[in-house]
Every structure is written in C-alpha cells, then in structure tokens.
Amino acid sequence: MKSSTYLIYGFVFVSLLVTIYLYIVNKTDPQKVISQEEQSSTTNSTTDASTVYTLADISSHNTESSCWMAISGAVYDVTAYFPKHNPQIVQGCGRDATQMFNSERKHLRKGTAILPEYKIGVLGN
Numbered sequence: 001m002k003s004s005t006y007l008i009y010g011f012v013f014v015s016l017l018v019t020i021y022l023y024i025v026n027k028t029d030p031q032k033v034i035s036q037e038e039q040s041s042t043t044n045s046t047t048d049a050s051t052v053y054t055l056a057d058i059s060s061h062n063t064e065s066s067c068w069m070a071i072s073g074a075v076y077d078v079t080a081y082f083p084k085h086n087p088q089i090v091q092g093c094g095r096d097a098t099q100m101f102n103s104e105r106k107h108l109r110k111g112t113a114i115l116p117e118y119k120i121g122v123l124g125n
C-alpha cells in the first residue's frame with residue numbers, strides 16, 4: 001500500500017476515535033445534565049404549587065407515613081416515593097435535606113428529574 005493510503009486510513013481512524021470520545025463525554029457531563037434539568041424545572045415552575053411552607057411546617061412530616069423535605073428552596077412531599085427508594089430517604093424527612101440530597105451522585109440525573117412531580121410549595125421563613 002502507498003504511504004498516502006496509510007495516512008488516509010490513519011486520519012479516518014483518529015477521527016472516529018475523537019467522535020466516540022466526544023459522544024461519551026457529552027453524554028456523561030454532569031453540568032450539562034443539571035442545566036437541562038434546570039431548564040425543564042423552570043418550564044414546570046408555572047404549574048408547580050407556590051404555597052409557602054416554613055421549616056416548622058415541614059418538621060412534623062418526618063416519618064415514612066408522611067415525609068416532606070425542603071431541597072434547594074422548594075418543598076416536596078415524597079411520601080408516595082418511599083416504596084421506590086431505599087430506606088435511607090427517611091433521614092431527609094421533616095428537614096432541609098438539600099445537602100443530603102446533593103451529596104448522592106445518583107440524584108444528579110435520575111433524582112433531580114423525578115423531584116418536580118412531588119413539589120408542593122416553596123420554603124419561606
């Protein structure tokens with residue numbers, strides 16, 4: 001084979017590798033996932049409940065039979081989600097669970113996408 005043929009094959013091969021790499025990076029970039037989810041929650045916010053709850057209101061819903069939690073300024077009633085989650089979720093009931101929620105990697109994509117459907121209001125003073 002001529003050396004120019006090798007060059008062409010080499011170029012095609014490298015381009016293919018770069019394309020695959022960019023595809024994977026794009027798919028798993030957490031920043032991108034967050035911004036997409038932020039966009040969708042902004043779109044939903046007009047239909048979300050805007051009732052204001054205080055931490056005192058939330059604190060009495062601290063069990064499996066009634067579990068409310070504040071995450072990033074919004075209030076969620078996640079009682080119905082309990083059977084689908086592992087038991088650790090109870091730690092977040094009745095409180096501001098923002099840090100707890102954000103510290104689990106699996107929440108980045110899946111958890112954040114599910115949250116809006118459980119929103120009941122916003123956190124006030």
Ligand code: HEM
Nearest residue numbers: 078081086088089091092097100101104106110111114115
């Ligand atoms: C603040 C209280 C919470 C704690 C401590 C917590 C903890 C965890 C932990 C430790 C995992 C990893 C479990 C595993 O790998 O088996 C997880 C996964 C997950 N959590 Fe939470 N969680 C909380 C709240 C929530 C809420 C409110 C939602 C959504 C309504 C949620 C949705 C999810 C989802 C979708 C996953 C991924 C499950 C999977 O990949 O199969 N979590 N959580």
